[in-house]
Amino acid sequence: MEDTANRNDIVLKIAEFINEMNGIDTIALDLTGHNGWTDYFIITTVTSSAHLRGIYRKLQDQFELLGINPLRRHKKIDNDSWVLIDCGDFIIHLMDSEHRDFYELEKLWFNSNIIYQASKSS
Numbered sequence: 001m002e003d004t005a006n007r008n009d010i011v012l013k014i015a016e017f018i019n020e021m022n023g024i025d026t027i028a029l030d031l032t033g034h035n036g037w038t039d040y041f042i043i044t045t046v047t048s049s050a051h052l053r054g055i056y057r058k059l060q061d062q063f064e065l066l067g068i069n070p071l072r073r074h075k076k077i078d079n080d081s082w083v084l085i086d087c088g089d090f091i092i093h094l095m096d097s098e099h100r101d102f103y104e105l106e107k108l109w110f111n112s113n114i115i116y117q118a119s120k121s122s
Contacts, residue, residue, distance in 0.1 A: 007039060007040070007089050007090070008030075008040075008115065010066055010068070010090075011028050011040045011042060011089075011090050011115065011116070012028065012115065012116050013062075013066065014028075014042055014059070014062065014066075014090070014092065015027070015028040015042050015115075015116040015118075016116070017058075017059070017062055018042065018044050018055060018059070018092070018094075019044070019118045021054065021055045021058055022047075022051070023044030023045065023046065023055060023094070023118070024044060024045035024046070024047065024097075024118075025044065025045055025118060026042070026043070026044040026116070026117075026118040027042070027043050027044075027106060027114060027116065027117050027118070028040060028041070028042045028043075028114070028115045028116035028117075029041045029042075029043070029106070029109050029112040029113070029114060029115070030112055030113040030114075030115050031109060031112050034109065034111065034112055038086075038088070038089065038090060038091050039089050039090060040089065040090035040091070040115070041090070041091055041092075041093065041105060041109065041112075042090060042091070042092045042093065042116075043092075043093045043095065043100070043105055043106065044092075044093070044094060044095070045095055045096065045097050045100050046094050046095065046096055047096075048096075049077075049078065049079045049080060049081070049096075052077065052080060052081075052083060052094050052096070053077050055094055056077055056083060056085070056094065059085065059092070063087075068087055069087075070085050070086060070087050071086045071087070071088055072086060081095065081096040081098065081099050082094070082095045082096065082099045083095075093105060
């Protein structure tokens with residue numbers, strides 16, 4: 001992705017898409033300047049492994065539309081409770097509530113700017 005504004009727009013589109021797919025408490029964090037390996041995290045909670053697989057499959061279509069090539073593709077997602085999708089400039093975390101509560105990524109990256117946060121009514 002070329003520039004910061006374009007990357008930011010794409011991250012917002014992906015976060016909104018995940019929220020529309022019923023991701024829970026979807027949030028996007030701007031990690032720029034806080035590490036050297038990625039600029040954004042998108043984090044959401046899924047309700048089941050089937051929900052996770054559904055979001056993952058639909059994301060593949062979005063990636064194609066937006067010209068995004070994840071660095072690694074999972075061959076098979078079974079009963080996973082956390083899937084990390086590395087898109088280089090941004091990383092997507094699809095997590096069940098147990099893992100999200102345990103790892104608390106938002107608290108780990110507390111000094112990052114929130115660029116997207118799903119409304120509580122979503």
